[in-house]
Amino acid sequence: MTHIAIIITAIGLAMDTFAISIASGMTIKKSKFRHAVRMALSFGIFQAVMPVLGWLAGWGVKDFIEHIDHWIAFGLLSFIGAKMIYESTKLEKMEERNEFLAFGTLMLLSLATSIDALAVGLTFAFLDIEILTPVIIIGSTTFLLSLSGVYIGDKFGHFFEKKIEVLGGLVLIAIGIKILLQHLLGN
Numbered sequence: 001m002t003h004i005a006i007i008i009t010a011i012g013l014a015m016d017t018f019a020i021s022i023a024s025g026m027t028i029k030k031s032k033f034r035h036a037v038r039m040a041l042s043f044g045i046f047q048a049v050m051p052v053l054g055w056l057a058g059w060g061v062k063d064f065i066e067h068i069d070h071w072i073a074f075g076l077l078s079f080i081g082a083k084m085i086y087e088s089t090k091l092e093k094m095e096e097r098n099e100f101l102a103f104g105t106l107m108l109l110s111l112a113t114s115i116d117a118l119a120v121g122l123t124f125a126f127l128d129i130e131i132l133t134p135v136i137i138i139g140s141t142t143f144l145l146s147l148s149g150v151y152i153g154d155k156f157g158h159f160f161e162k163k164i165e166v167l168g169g170l171v172l173i174a175i176g177i178k179i180l181l182q183h184l185l186g187n
Contacts, residue, residue, distance in 0.1 A: 001127060005175065006134045009120060010141035012081070012171035016113045017043040018145040019088065025153020036150035042106050043146045046114035048139025051121030051131065058125020065126070070183035073123040077176030080116040085169035127179070 001009075021039055025032070065072060117138060124131060 001124075001129050001134075003133070003137075005178075006137050007141070008171060009134070009175055010138040011145070012169075012175065013047060013117050013120060013138055014043075014142040014145040015167060015169070015171070016087065016116070017047065017109075017142050018149045020109055020113065021146040021149025022153035025150035025155075032150060032154065036147050039106060039150065040143045040147035042110045043113060044139045044143030046110040047117045047142040048135050050114040050117040051124065051135055051138060054118040054121025054123075055125045055131045056121075058122040070126075070180055073126055074176040074180035076119045076123055077179070078173050080119055081169040081171070081173035081176065083116075083169070085166050088166050088169070123179075 021036070021043075024035070024039060120138075121131065124134060
């Protein structure tokens with residue numbers, strides 16, 4: 001997987017946290033900077049740790065499923081992408097409750113949005129990709145997009161939040177299709 005593909009994957013993974021950050025920026029009116037950094041750190045750390053856990057798990061089972069790993073990568077990325085598209089309709093409910101600042105809620109949001117990164121880490125193991133560079137890129141991308149999402153939400157959020165989550169889902173599905181086609185066509 002090229003660095004560009006890893007960056008695109010990182011952006012796709014960060015779209016759900018970006019959308020949540022935009023929603024947060026739309027609803028939280030006090031202490032934007034502190035809130036933005038807290039949210040971005042939480043999302044970025046979870047998004048960086050979960051691929052490592054998935055990668056480690058993937059290495060444990062890689063030899064057993066090596067002949068179908070491209071189908072698993074395609075299935076996981078397609079499922080994650082479809083889930084992101086579906087969940088874009090649920091973001092509105094979180095906005096209405098205005099619970100973004102609560103520690104427990106932030107931890108649950110961080111965990112929920114990083115499950116996708118766990119599955120991508122598993123995919124990286126199947127594709128025999130070293131994990132350090134992707135983890136740095138995924139964590140940094142998530143941090144930066146989440147941080148900027150709060151400010152974008154404050155200014156323009158009502159235009160973007162659902163469309164961005166859908167775009168992220170479509171990107172992950174496209175990467176899954178690319179992996180499958182590369183393997184099937186022998187490229």
